[in-house]
Amino acid sequence: MPDSKQPHQHAQPKNSSLSGVKNVIAIASGKGGVGKSTLSVNLAVALAKTGAKVGLMDADIYGPSQPGMLGARDARPDVSGDMLQPVKKYGISFVSMGLLIDNDGPVIWRAPMAMKIIHQFIGNVNWGKLDYLLIDLPPGTGDVQLTLAQQASLTGAVIVTTPQQVALGVAAKGLKMFEQVNVPILGVIENMSGFVCKHCGKTTDIFKVGGGEALSKHTEVPYLGAIPLDPEIMMSGDTGVPVLESGVDSPAAKALLEVAKNLQTIVARVSATISEDEPEQIELRQNGDLVVTWHDGRVSNYNAYSLRINCPCASCIDEDSGRRTLDPKRVPLDIRIESFEMIGRYAVALHFSDGHSTGLYAFKLLQKLPEADSSGSFEV
Ligand code: ADP
Numbered sequence: 416m417p418d419s420k421q422p423h424q425h426a427q428p429k430n431s432s433l434s435g436v437k438n439v440i441a442i443a444s445g446k447g448g449v450g451k452s453t454l455s456v457n458l459a460v461a462l463a464k465t466g467a468k469v470g471l472m473d474a475d476i477y478g479p480s481q482p483g484m485l486g487a488r489d490a491r492p493d494v495s496g497d498m499l500q501p502v503k504k505y506g507i508s509f510v511s512m513g514l515l516i517d518n519d520g521p522v523i524w525r526a527p528m529a530m531k532i533i534h535q536f537i538g539n540v541n542w543g544k545l546d547y548l549l550i551d552l553p554p555g556t557g558d559v560q561l562t563l564a565q566q567a568s569l570t571g572a573v574i575v576t577t578p579q580q581v582a583l584g585v586a587a588k589g590l591k592m593f594e595q596v597n598v599p600i601l602g603v604i605e606n607m608s609g610f611v612c613k614h615c616g617k618t619t620d621i622f623k624v625g626g627g628e629a630l631s632k633h634t635e636v637p638y639l640g641a642i643p644l645d646p647e648i649m650m651s652g653d654t655g656v657p658v659l660e661s662g663v664d665s666p667a668a669k670a671l672l673e674v675a676k677n678l679q680t681i682v683a684r685v686s687a688t689i690s691e692d693e694p695e696q697i698e699l700r701q702n703g704d705l706v707v708t709w710h711d712g713r714v715s716n717y718n719a720y721s722l723r724i725n726c727p728c729a730s731c732i733d734e735d736s737g738r739r740t741l742d743p744k745r746v747p748l749d750i751r752i753e754s755f756e757m758i759g760r761y762a763v764a765l766h767f768s769d770g771h772s773t774g775l776y777a778f779k780l781l782q783k784l785p786e787a788d789s790s791g792s793f794e795v
Pocket of ligand 1: 449606645648
C-alpha cells in the first residue's frame with residue numbers, strides 16, 4: 416500500500432456545487448450565430464419534458480441571451496450566503512449573467528472578471544440533484560471553454576453547426592479543441608438545416624444540407640440530428656416561450672425531441688465508459704511515485720521517472736510525428752512527483768520535482784504506460 420496519501424479525489428470535487436449533477440454537457444460552436452444558445456434552451460426544455468431534472472448554465476457571459484429566451488428577463492436569483500439559487504422556468508433551473516445585470520446593454524468584462532464569474536457558476540450555485548446540466552459556452556475556443564472543460568468535469572461536448580459552417584471548416588476547429596483537452600464529443604447537431612414553410616410545412620434546402628452528418632462520419636463523432644430553419648424557433652426566442660411549450664407536433668418540436676432522445680442515449684453510453692476509465696483513487700507514495708486504483712479494483716504502480724520520460728505534453732512529444740523529443744538522460748533518476756491534480760474526468764496533471772508540470776496524463780494513456788512492480792522497479 417502507498418505510504419503517503421493525498422485525499423481521495425472524485426470526478427466532481429466534493430465541495431463543488433456540481434457534485435449532485437450526473438452529466439455535465441457543454442454546448443459549443445466554432446463561431447457565433449449558429450443557434451447554439453437557442454438550441455441549448457430548447458434542448459434543456461426537451462430533456463425536461465422526458466422527465467429528467469435539467470439545469471442550464473449560460474456561460475456566454477459576454478452576450479447572455481437566455482433570460483430573454485426563457486421569458487425571465489426580470490427574474491433575479493435568490494442569494495443565500497455566498498450561494499446563488501438558480502431561477503426555475505419551464506421545468507429547468509438556470510443561471511445567466513443576464514440575471515445579474517440591470518440593463519440590456521452588452522456585457523463588457525475583462526477576461527479575468529469573466530473567469531471569476533464562470534468559477535462562481537461552477538462553485539457557488541445551488542444546482543442540487545440534476546440528471547443533466549447543459550452549459551451554453553461562448554462561441555470559439557478560448558479560456559472560458561478550457562476552464563470549463565477542466566473544472567466542470569464535463570461528460571462531453573455537443574457541437575452545433577450550420578451547413579455553411581461545416582463547409583468552412585469552422586465546426587471541425589471546435590471539435591479539435593475538445594479533443595486536445597480530452598473531452599469526448601457527444602455529437603454534432605446541424606442547425607438551420609433546410610427551411611420549413613410556415614404555411615405549407617414543406618422543407619426547402621436553402622444551403623447544401625447534410626454537412627453535419629458528413630462531418631460526423633469523417634470525424635467518427637456521433638450525429639445527433641438536424642434542426643430545421645424554422646420561423647417558429649426564431650419567434651420563440653423573441654417571445655420567451657420555448658418551442659416545446661407551444662406543442663410537440665411542429666417540425667421544429669419533433670426535431671428537437673429527436674435530438675434530445677439521441678443525446679440521452681449517447682450520454683448514457685459515454686458516461687458508462689468514463690466511469691470505467693476513471694480511477695477510484697490516486698495516491699502518491701512517500702518516494703514520489705504514483706499509485707492508481709482503477710474502477711475494477713486493479714492497482715497500478717507508476718515510477719515517477721518512467722512517467723516523466725513518457726510525458727505527453729507538446730514540449731516532450733513532437734505533435735505531428737508523436738515521437739519523444741525529450742532526452743531521457745536529462746531527467747534526474749531520482750525525480751519525484753510532488754503533487755497532482757485531477758483534470759476533469761479524463762486526466763491527471765502531475766507536478767514533478769524538476770519543475771515540469773505541463774503534462775496531462777489522460778487515464779486512457781496511463782493505462783497503456785509501463786507499470787512498476789509494487790516495490791517501484793520498472794522497465795523503461
Ligand atoms: P448563437 O448562440 O450561436 O450565437 P443564437 O442562438 O443567438 O446563436 O441564434 C442566432 C439567431 O438565429 C437568433 O435570432 C435565433 O432565434 C435564430 N435561430 C437559431 N436557430 C434557428 C432555427 N433553427 N430556425 C430559425 N431561427 C433560428
